[in-house]
Amino acid sequence: MLTILGKQNDARYCDRVSRRGFLKVGGLALGGLTLADVLRAEAASGTKSHKSVIMIFLPGGPPHQDMYDLKPEAPTEVRGEFQPIGTNVPGIQVCELLPKMAGMMDKLVPIRTIVGCTGSHYSFQCMTGRSHQRQPPGGWPELGSVAARVQGATSPAVPPYVGLSPRMQHTPYNSGYPGFLGAAYTPFQPNGDGKDDMLLQGISVERLEDRKSLIGALDNFNRHTDASGTMDGMDAFQRQAFGVLTSSRLAEALDLEREPQAVRDRYGYGTEKHQGDGAPRLNQQFLAARRLVEAGVRCVTLSYSFWDYHGSNFKLARQNLPPLDQAVTALVDDLHERGLDKDVTVIVWGEFGRTPKINANAGRDHWPNVSCALMAGGGLRTGQVIGTTDRQAAEAVDRPVRFEEVHATLYNRLGINPMTTTVRDLSGRPQYVTEHHPPIAEFI
Numbered sequence: 001m002l003t004i005l006g007k008q009n010d011a012r013y014c015d016r017v018s019r020r021g022f023l024k025v026g027g028l029a030l031g032g033l034t035l036a037d038v039l040r041a042e043a044a045s046g047t048k049s050h051k052s053v054i055m056i057f058l059p060g061g062p063p064h065q066d067m068y069d070l071k072p073e074a075p076t077e078v079r080g081e082f083q084p085i086g087t088n089v090p091g092i093q094v095c096e097l098l099p100k101m102a103g104m105m106d107k108l109v110p111i112r113t114i115v116g117c118t119g120s121h122y123s124f125q126c127m128t129g130r131s132h133q134r135q136p137p138g139g140w141p142e143l144g145s146v147a148a149r150v151q152g153a154t155s156p157a158v159p160p161y162v163g164l165s166p167r168m169q170h171t172p173y174n175s176g177y178p179g180f181l182g183a184a185y186t187p188f189q190p191n192g193d194g195k196d197d198m199l200l201q202g203i204s205v206e207r208l209e210d211r212k213s214l215i216g217a218l219d220n221f222n223r224h225t226d227a228s229g230t231m232d233g234m235d236a237f238q239r240q241a242f243g244v245l246t247s248s249r250l251a252e253a254l255d256l257e258r259e260p261q262a263v264r265d266r267y268g269y270g271t272e273k274h275q276g277d278g279a280p281r282l283n284q285q286f287l288a289a290r291r292l293v294e295a296g297v298r299c300v301t302l303s304y305s306f307w308d309y310h311g312s313n314f315k316l317a318r319q320n321l322p323p324l325d326q327a328v329t330a331l332v333d334d335l336h337e338r339g340l341d342k343d344v345t346v347i348v349w350g351e352f353g354r355t356p357k358i359n360a361n362a363g364r365d366h367w368p369n370v371s372c373a374l375m376a377g378g379g380l381r382t383g384q385v386i387g388t389t390d391r392q393a394a395e396a397v398d399r400p401v402r403f404e405e406v407h408a409t410l411y412n413r414l415g416i417n418p419m420t421t422t423v424r425d426l427s428g429r430p431q432y433v434t435e436h437h438p439p440i441a442e443f444i
Contacts, residue, residue, distance in 0.1 A: 050154045051343050051378075051414045052293035053143065054331070055301045056286070057123050057165070058324075058350035059173040059278040060308030063364050064372035065356065065393035066317050068094050068110035068385075078356045078392050081314045089383045097321035100329040101374075106383040107332050107341075109443070111373040113387025113396035116403055117352035119368035121308070122172040126349055127301065128179070129407030129434055138180030138426045143407060144299030145178040145185035146433050147414055149423055154296035157249045162292050163187035164285045165303035169277035175301055180425040187301070190254065253295035256284055263287070267330040270323050278306030281320070283327040290334050293344050298414065307350055311361035324348075332376045345378030345413040347406070356392040370396050373406065378413040380443045404437040412439040 065071060070084040070093065084093035087105035094102050094110070101108060118125060124132040127142040141149070144161035153160045163176040178185035256264060270281035281304060289300040304324060309316050328348060335341045353371035354364030370389055376382060387399040408418035411433055419438060422430035 050296060050298070052297060052345070053147075053299045053378075053410050053414060054286075054289045054293060054344060054346045055126070055143070055299070055410075056328070056346070056348040057126050057173075057175070057301065057303045058305065058307050058348065059123065059168060059170070059303050060121065060276065060306050060350065061352045061354060061366060061371065062307040062350045063309060063313060063317060063354040064112065064370065065354065065364075066095055066313070067098065067321065068372050068374065069112045069389055069393045070095055071391060071393050074356075074392050077358050080358060082317070092385050095321065097318065098325045100325045104329055104332060107336065107376055109375045109380060109382050109384055109386060111375065111386045111401050111406075112370075112389055112393075113398075113400050114349065114353075114371040114373050114403065114406070115369070115396055115400040117368035117371055119352055119366055120172070121170060122351055123175045123303070124172070124177075125351060125403050127175045127177075129403045136180060136425050136427075136429075136431065138182075139177065141179035141181040141185065141423070142175060142177060142187075142301075143410060144187055144301060145181050146411075146423060147298045147416065148185045148187075149181050150416055150421060150433070151298060151414070154298065155249070158253075158296040159188040159250070160298040161185070161187040162297050162299070163189045163301045164191065164288060164292075165189075165279060165301060166191040166274075166282075168279055168303065169274065173278060173303065175303075180431075181423060187299075188250075249295055253291045253297075254288060256287055256291070259287060259291075263334070266326075266333075268323055268326040270327075274306075275320075276306035276308060278308070279303035281305045281323050283323055283330075286327040286331045287334075290331055290338075290340075290344075294338070294340065309354065309363050310359070310365055311363040313354070313358065313363045315362075328374070328376075335377050341377045342379040343377075345380065345410060346376040347373060347410065348375075349373035349406075353393075356394045367394075369394060370400075373401075375406075375409075375443070380409075380413070384442065386440065386442050399442075401440060402437065404435045405440050408434045408437045409439040409443055412444065 066080055066082055070082060071079050072084055083096045085096045085099065085102050086093055087102040089105040092105050118131050118133060120132065122132050128140045129143065130140040148160040151160065165175060168174055176187050176189055252258065264284065264287065267287045268283040270283040272280050272282065274280050285302045289302060292300050305320050307320065331346060335344050350371065352366060352368045355367045359365060370393070387401060388397045389395060390397050411418040416433060418434045419436065421433050423433060425431050
């Protein structure tokens with residue numbers, strides 16, 4: 001937790017901030033570890049060039065055969081209600097509900113043959129590239145945590161890993177776990193468990209919508225603290241920790257009102273209501289992700305809507321696919337327009353695919369045999385499709401792609417060599433950041 005305002009019986013300075021309250025810089029959902037500890041760990045690992053990943057998790061398992069791998073020649077009980085449409089890359093087709101993606105396929109890469117899914121409703125495999133079923137003590141760390149450990153922060157005022165996902169009812173969908181790397185590498189989570197206790201000079205997280213007031217309060221807090229001499233005697237890491245909490249840089253990155261209205265409109269808005277036991281459809285989080293990587297964050301994760309369509313598959317897809325289409329394409333366009341397309345890699349995926357055969361409730365059930373992903377940016381070779389499935393989109397016919405290969409590609413784009421880089425587990429044993437898989441050759 002973060003406590004800036006102390007208890008009523010604390011000795012207070014003239015700015016009404018107690019020394020005990022001031023020095024209790026806990027987690028911002030960082031597991032209770034002080035930000036000074038986080039920064040010490042980051043400084044020990046050093047910093048490298050600023051490349052970033054934005055990972056968009058689709059909780060529940062999106063229907064691959066109703067998105068990027070339609071089978072119009074399949075039997076009626078398989079092919080579904082949607083028609084494929086052509087894209088601006090000859091020979092590549094996608095669902096008719098994704099017209100914006102179709103118009104920019106030269107900047108995208110659908111992967112139609114993700115294999116090795118565990119079949120469980122977990123974000124774990126997407127976030128770590130590993131199975132949750134076989135873990136070392138402490139657990140495998142997420143990609144963002146590894147990047148924070150290996151590369152550190154790009155700036156003392158900006159955390160290297162930010163998780164934008166709100167807490168979801170089905171807890172295994174939730175992410176933000178550093179595994180054996182420890183709490184120092186937990187992401188900054190402005191929507192995390194500790195949000196009700198985050199208080200900066202009377203400005204709570206619930207009032208973050210009023211960004212101007214937040215930034216003004218932070219600036220006032222800086223001035224008052226400098227005048228009181230509270231900073232005296234704090235070591236360099238405590239000063240940096242205080243800088244993270246009180247610098248306006250992070251608050252400004254989260255201040256979407258700084259964007260022109262036309263840009264915000266281009267991303268769309270969605271709804272704050274949680275869908276099923278998953279996430280809301282918050283299109284503006286895609287814009288927040290772009291602003292965060294631009295500010296120096298190495299990895300941003302977010303979760304979007306709910307995709308566990310055991311019934312009413314096509315009705316729910318009609319609700320979800322068009323806003324996803326809008327948000328993803330706005331993000332990719334934005335990255336290109338701002339010259340970030342070589343530095344920021346985007347991936348959109350879920351934990352598994354859906355059954356080829358439509359069930360009696362017009363739904364598709366869990367199908368771990370094959371699923372899909374969409375990638376963009378990062379200097380990848382785009383305008384192609386990777387993998388082919390059989391006539392019913394049930395099995396990979398050629399070029400199966402494992403989660404580990406995708407993560408190897410993401411590490412490669414971050415500037416981390418997945419074939420040689422290791423991090424130490426709780427026993428001190430070096431562990432490769434992936435299961436020794438090379439990046440996807442078609443991308444590089």
